[in-house]
Amino acid sequence: MAHITFDTKNIENFVADHEFSEMQPLITMADQQLRNRTGAGAEYSDWVTLPTDYDQEEFARIQAAAKRIQSNSKILVVIGIGGSYLGAKMAVDFLNPVFNNELADDQRQGVKIYFAGNSTSAAYLNDLVRVIGDQDFSVNVISKSGTTTEPSIAFRVFKQLLEKKYGAAAAKERIYATTDANRGALHDEAQEQGYETFTIPDGVGGRFSVLTAVGLLPIAASGADIQKLMSGAKDAQDEYSDSNIEKNEAYKYAAARRILYDKGYTTELLINWEPSMQYLSEWWKQLMGESEGKNQKGIYPSSANFSTDLHSLGQYIQEGRRDLFETVVKLDNPVSNLDLPHEDGNNDGLQYLEGITIDEVNTKASQGVTLAHIDGGVPNLAVHLPAQDAYSLGYLIYFFEMAVGASGYTFGINPFNQPGVEAYKTAMFALLGKPGYEEATKAFRARLGE
Ligand SMILES: O=P(O)(O)OC[C@H]1O[C@](O)(CO)[C@@H](O)[C@@H]1O
Numbered sequence: 001m002a003h004i005t006f007d008t009k010n011i012e013n014f015v016a017d018h019e020f021s022e023m024q025p026l027i028t029m030a031d032q033q034l035r036n037r038t039g040a041g042a043e044y045s046d047w048v049t050l051p052t053d054y055d056q057e058e059f060a061r062i063q064a065a066a067k068r069i070q071s072n073s074k075i076l077v078v079i080g081i082g083g084s085y086l087g088a089k090m091a092v093d094f095l096n097p098v099f100n101n102e103l104a105d106d107q108r109q110g111v112k113i114y115f116a117g118n119s120t121s122a123a124y125l126n127d128l129v130r131v132i133g134d135q136d137f138s139v140n141v142i143s144k145s146g147t148t149t150e151p152s153i154a155f156r157v158f159k160q161l162l163e164k165k166y167g168a169a170a171a172k173e174r175i176y177a178t179t180d181a182n183r184g185a186l187h188d189e190a191q192e193q194g195y196e197t198f199t200i201p202d203g204v205g206g207r208f209s210v211l212t213a214v215g216l217l218p219i220a221a222s223g224a225d226i227q228k229l230m231s232g233a234k235d236a237q238d239e240y241s242d243s244n245i246e247k248n249e250a251y252k253y254a255a256a257r258r259i260l261y262d263k264g265y266t267t268e269l270l271i272n273w274e275p276s277m278q279y280l281s282e283w284w285k286q287l288m289g290e291s292e293g294k295n296q297k298g299i300y301p302s303s304a305n306f307s308t309d310l311h312s313l314g315q316y317i318q319e320g321r322r323d324l325f326e327t328v329v330k331l332d333n334p335v336s337n338l339d340l341p342h343e344d345g346n347n348d349g350l351q352y353l354e355g356i357t358i359d360e361v362n363t364k365a366s367q368g369v370t371l372a373h374i375d376g377g378v379p380n381l382a383v384h385l386p387a388q389d390a391y392s393l394g395y396l397i398y399f400f401e402m403a404v405g406a407s408g409y410t411f412g413i414n415p416f417n418q419p420g421v422e423a424y425k426t427a428m429f430a431l432l433g434k435p436g437y438e439e440a441t442k443a444f445r446a447r448l449g450e
Pocket residue numbers: 081082083084142143144145146147148151206207290418421
């Protein structure tokens with residue numbers, strides 16, 4: 001089966017071949033830390049073998065639950081934030097038609113998926129309640145800790161909506177909780193209330209959890225093929241098993257990023273040319289940023305959606321500060337195509353494009369932009385995706401996970417924790433007056449002049 005490929009030819013002007021061989025010892029060391037589980041945070045590296053070592057019984061329950069949701073609901077509200085949200089959103093968007101939720105029921109493979117609990121916006125929750133209206137729905141609440149404020153608030157709202165609509169007992173049949181196997185507020189509530197539960201394994205951190213029930217249940221409910229997703233990831237696990245940069249493209253990507261970083265290219269833009277891939281970048285940003293951004297080090301992960309953002313960020317990318325490099329994720333074969341419609345005359349100046357497809361325009365645009373950006377001093381890496389399908393996505397997920405696992409160790413940090421996220425939570429809890437934060441409450445309120 002065709003699989004993703006990684007291409008460094010467009011950094012030739014910026015990086016010499018010998019620089020890759022010089023990076024090999026660092027990558028070999030990182031590979032050993034990762035695979036022998038001797039590096040910092042190794043207890044959270046079970047994702048390395050997840051595609052060949054996952055709970056088959058739970059996988060079957062996920063598929064059964066997805067079928068049940070499809071049979072009794074029009075909508076699945078997926079509640080979660082960060083790693084308990086972005087992987088599912090990425091995959092649901094990538095594997096379904098762009099306007100999936102707006103299609104007629106018989107045009108859609110599975111249920112409509114709406115996400116909640118990923119902000120503190122009241123308007124978002126109010127508007128989603130209005131969208132649901134009198135349609136049948138179920139809820140998948142996802143939280144490893146079970147105490148994250150945003151999803152906890154959203155869960156209250158949608159749990160009460162379910163109870164109002166179906167009654168307390170029937171509401172419980174429509175709630176699916178994905179959480180820690182043994183502990184946490186959500187775990188305890190699920191046990192007490194008898195919700196069907198799915199597990200976020202102890203050894204898999206949030207941002208690496210898309211191939212667990214965290215991603216798999218929403219993805220399956222949307223109608224996408226989670227078996228093929230896992231099989232793409234499994235083939236990637238086999239493919240990226242060598243520590244040699246020349247035999248392992250995930251490590252070649254890690255090495256290329258690290259070489260560029262050392263030369264002052266400290267911001268990486270993940271570029272896509274399909275609107276359905278916008279959330280691939282959002283997922284990738286958490287994966288990279290939360291893993292690498294520690295001890296005042298790490299590549300800042302950003303993204304741009306082309307050609308849209310060429311008309312907003314294009315100027316900066318072409319001529320702004322020269323600390324950017326791009327990684328383009330390019331789809332080699334579009335999921336659907338369109339001929340430019342014929343029109344008599346040439347009032348819109350598009351006659352020269354007649355006879356070629358819109359996807360060819362997309363491809364030529366991407367090639368042209370790459371050349372222009374290289375000329376402007378922006379190194380350009382490329383990941384080619386053969387198809388917009390579950391197999392390729394599973395492969396791609398594993399590619400990025402392996403790359404950041406190794407890359408994190410080259411920075412000498414723990415790629416699997418996220419201590420810095422606590423700072424905002426402390427400030428927020430203090431200002432909200434959460435019990436246990438009394439001293440911090442005084443200090444933060446004083447800073448606001450309260
Ligand atoms: O699944 P939880 O515990 O609700 O956490 C959600 C997200 O919050 C973080 O812990 C911090 O933002 C992420 O690492 C995680 O993906």
